[in-house]
Amino acid sequence: MNRPAQAPWLRVSGIAKRHGQHTVFSDVTLTLDRGRTLAVIGASGCGKTTLLRILAGLTAADSGSVHINETDVTASTTQARGAVYLYQEPLLFPHLDVFENIAFGLRLRGASLSDLKATVGAMLSALGMHDFARRDPASLSGGQRQRVAFARALVVQPALLLLDEPFSNLDPQARADMQRLCKTLCAASNSTVVFVTHDLKEALVMGDSYGRLADGRYQGYADRAAFCADPASGVAAERAFWRDDDHTCW
Amino acid sequence: MNTSSATDGRLWLPLFALLCAGSVALALLLTLAHSVGMLDWPSAAGLDVAAWRALFTQRGFWQSLIYSVALTVITLCLAVALAVTLFALLGERVRHGWLARLLLLPLAVPPVVAALMAFTLLADSGFVSRLTHALGWTATPADFPSFIFDPGGRGIVITHLVMVTPLLLLLFDNLATHLRLAALMQQGAALGANRAQAWRRIALPLLLRHARPVLAVYGLALLGAYELPLLIGAAQPGMVAVTIQRAVAGYDLAQRPLGYAMASTYFLLMLASWAFLQLRTTRRDGRMP
Known part of the structure; x- marks a missing residue:
């Protein structure tokens, strides 16, 4: 592929969205290189999900453009973008078993049966869920469902993987396990990921670069050092809190 | 629940079950007794199986049963297709406003009234045939296809469709809410499915799988439909309930045991279908959420 070496995989320019009179955000501009994870942090209701849905092609922006791999996909469908969006809850299809749930996207893309079996089998092994292939989603724990989701x-090797607080409903141990698994599998498949969360620690764990949505404005940070150095990121305040010895009230 | 109401529950529930099962068993026993000539049982003397022999050697009842099954399957398939299409087009509007109230209207129309409406609208000299003639689509009103007393049963199917489709539409809407279908289809879209793929791979399998018990029970009810086939159906072939009624209540008293044999057979077939459905539902409930 003849692509300039420095060209970002994802390029978002001047995206704006309003709901009636309310401006959700304006002039969101960001770039993301292939195989990197952008962690976007923001309080509940700041527009993180709306931004992800615009990137996925599930919601139209009022203005601005989205380019993936130098192609303008602003008006394209989710399928044409090659993007996949993962919701906060697993939303597994209850009429399909674990194997068929994972194979869903591959079947849509016309994968052959042998490819499908090999790819889904490998993914199940990576998840440590090979014995669960024919289980109904209802029989799985919350953590297992999230793994399947x-x-x-991930199994369709999306051009862009959009994760909307996917681990927020899990207990701390399952959440830590999933964060590790997510990092490992995304790195192995060289996935380009936008991960939104309201949890500062999770953002720091998951991201290679960072963004912050607040008051309808987007602020990007190239790396962790830049993010941590900005007082508005909340990292400094968090550190100060944990340095303080006076937590005897606990 | 306090002790008194718990005791009442333990007492009344078996009594109610006994009454239901008991009345069904008694009705079946009496029908069987009548079918073997023991019309004044238990004082009857003889046992005559001629009616049963006739049932299995004559084709009338079986033709009628096959005809009823065919019309029922056609009606259900068309009603499901129509209801799914309307649900896909209307979405949440099924639940709100004037449309929701209008949908309930056919459910309130008794079958006898529906039959008379069908007669008024669809007969050779009915409103639709006159309208098509007035519009110049047919040379005479009689050129309009005969939907009433039609051996093909088209009038019965159309009228049943009008009565069943709103019910299925409401059922699908209810199931969609219960199954969170909108969220699942959005998840399908987020994985790259277009609207048609989301419907084919997510919505349809889920809706049909969960609607199956209701569809089966409704199918049994349609199979035994009486008023509509009696009033607007052809004399031959007749639907099964009409055929049985004609044999049992006809002028030819010799036909009565045959009518009761037909009724007993139909009764047993329905019981077997009900038992099969219960078994399937129990097995499925063990597997599904």
């Missing part, structure tokens, strides 16, 4: 999103 994550596998279902």
